[in-house]
Amino acid sequence: MTTETEPTVEAWNRLYTLMAQVKEMAPWQWMYESEVFAVQDPESQELYFVSVMGSLGEHFSIAVYLGVRAYYRLLSFAERVGDGASGEELMEIAHLQASFEDREQLTSQDRNTIKQLGLKFRGKMAWPLFRSYRAGYAPWLLEADEVRILSLALEHLLDVAPRFAEGEIDFPEKEDHLFLRALDSDGNWQDRTTRVPPAAPESIDIVIPKESADAMRRLRRSHTILEADLFLMPGMFGERDSRPQMAYIFMVVDKTSGVILSGDPLYVETTFADLLAEVPKRMVQTCLKMQAMPAEIHAGSERVEWLLSSLSSMMDCKIKRVRRLRALDNARDAMFQFFMR
Secondary structure, three states, rough: HHHHOOOHHHHHHHHHHHHHHHHHHHHHHHOOOOOOOOOOOOOOOOOOOOOOEOOOOOOOEEEEOOOOOHHHHHHHHHHOOOOOOHHHHHHHOOOEEEEEEHHHHOOOOHHHHHHHHHOOOHHHHHHHEEEEEEOEEEEEEOOHHHHHHHHHHHHHHHHHHHHHHOOOOOOOOOOEEEEEEEEEOOOEEEEEEEEEOOOOOOOOOOOOOHHHHHHHOOOOOOOOEEEEEEEEEEOEEEOOOOEHHHHEEEEEEEEEOOOEEOOOEEEEOHHHOOOOOOOOHHHHHHHHHHOOOOOOEEEEHHHEEEEOOOOOOOOEEEEEEEEOHHHHHHHHHHHHHHOOO
16 A cells, blocks of 8 residues: 555554444344445545444454445345345445454454554454455455544444444335434534435446447358356456456357357456446457357346447347356356466
């Protein structure tokens, strides 16, 4: 981390102190992950959404989802658990997480911070761990403002959770309404029930060069069925001491032969939306390389199906989601085995 984004010792000490108080209170004994409340940042006016995990006694964690878009993505993910939602999607939702882990899960940077603060922990699930999640990147150490935000969320959790347990406050049942902690005009924190504003639509700018689009329309139709999906590669990439990136693969496989037609890695170079915009471009490149229009494209996820549907004006073929892509799954497994050797 750079000097400008590195938290101060005082900021770390405050966060670890709050985490100790959360552990002692153990809000997961009476709060469920779906019982989310919001805190409004007095500096940015942004809404942060706080969720307590650990009711099953397996993993104790506090997640803070950063902004309205992140909250709605969380709701969408929760609705599709068991119906195609993957852990990869959860990693793409902008959030901070404070959890209790075994010592082996901490990095040397985590242990150095604990040592610098003069703290000691012992036992399983006893070591505080703080991580930042951003789409296209591996979970990483907190920057200064993220420490501030997470501390703010934990402070209000310590206030809200006991009152919720005692029945002094209720959380609205409607998904678009939440219990909110916000400053009033006098600078005092107040309880409110608020309607969550709609999230601004995320723009994905897909631009196919005119010459490529024209060439696509001239392609002969074949009987080929293609399988296509976007997935994360195992491992992390990047320079030492900087936030590591995750590599995505947009893979296209001939369903009949199992031949991989596209499988180069994709990285976040500007924004995650720009990474997604590469998916239909790669499909165009694949078809032009084949010199043929496939009869069908089977997509492994709703997202890939939606991205490829942007090509409907130039691709006269059926694009549909299919839950099981046998040829692609075999190719992906072989690729993973190669990289894990």
